[in-house]
Amino acid sequence: MSGVCARGGRLAMLAVLVMTLAGCSVLRSSERTLSSMTYPPRVESLMGEQFAEEIEQEYPVVHDDVADAWLTRMGERLVDYSPSTSQQFRFQFVDSPDVNAFAIPGGYCYVNIGLVLFAENEAQVAAVVGHEINHVTRRHGILSLQRARGIQTAGDLFATQVTSGAAQQAARATANAGGYLAMRKFGREDEHEADYYGVRAMYGAGYDPREAVRFFEKLHGLQGGNTPSFLERMMATHPATQERVDRLEGLVAELDLTVPLTVNSPEFRTVQQRLRAKLTARTN
Numbered sequence: 001m002s003g004v005c006a007r008g009g010r011l012a013m014l015a016v017l018v019m020t021l022a023g024c025s026v027l028r029s030s031e032r033t034l035s036s037m038t039y040p041p042r043v044e045s046l047m048g049e050q051f052a053e054e055i056e057q058e059y060p061v062v063h064d065d066v067a068d069a070w071l072t073r074m075g076e077r078l079v080d081y082s083p084s085t086s087q088q089f090r091f092q093f094v095d096s097p098d099v100n101a102f103a104i105p106g107g108y109c110y111v112n113i114g115l116v117l118f119a120e121n122e123a124q125v126a127a128v129v130g131h132e133i134n135h136v137t138r139r140h141g142i143l144s145l146q147r148a149r150g151i152q153t154a155g156d157l158f159a160t161q162v163t164s165g166a167a168q169q170a171a172r173a174t175a176n177a178g179g180y181l182a183m184r185k186f187g188r189e190d191e192h193e194a195d196y197y198g199v200r201a202m203y204g205a206g207y208d209p210r211e212a213v214r215f216f217e218k219l220h221g222l223q224g225g226n227t228p229s230f231l232e233r234m235m236a237t238h239p240a241t242q243e244r245v246d247r248l249e250g251l252v253a254e255l256d257l258t259v260p261l262t263v264n265s266p267e268f269r270t271v272q273q274r275l276r277a278k279l280t281a282r283t284n
Ligand SMILES: [Zn+2]
Pocket: 131, 135, 186, 191, 194, 237, 238
């Protein structure tokens, strides 16, 4: 009986391994030195759910029918023009005057009200949201978590999923919003990649990509010894250096700018007004 169980157990483990291998993604070449495997999208979604629960306790989400519909429409268009992903995106506003946005594994994308109020037009918001979406499509967050957990081989990955008994438990064990947010300062290569796909996504969605350059030029002009507090987090995670502005200009120069491009929509000012009225948090 125990032999049958052991064999059954081995078969079950083999099935899990096969499923795990089938669900794994091949990483881009730079990551192959670290590993040829990553968490399957299913585990990423579960981790995202756990992160989102914790994040939304710390960062109050605010809802406004008109603004939510505007953001979701814009976000979904940007996703359509980004590399494909199995993650389902969800876009929400955070009651914060800080100029920032972030997206976590699983496709949860948070946009601070402060970003929409600071932006001069819709295309500038799309530039930041498109960048964040592509941290998810390129799996930067989940890979960073994987590195942090010391998962370097398919065997390690297999062990974390089998020994924890279920993907849900693995997700719960790993999920820690504070820890995730603390480490979510991506490396230069990830930032470049998110810029590359972000600029292409906004362009594909019909936005003028020159607004991405203008947005970071504006940030660049404001930073320095007296960076305003509402820009601090954005600057910490996305330094608006001259090099970055130049690189964005290079990306834009590769695109045909003679086609019709949008900078703003008639709704943008209305959305700004509605969100301003919703903002209760204040900069200290
Ligand atoms: Zn980034």
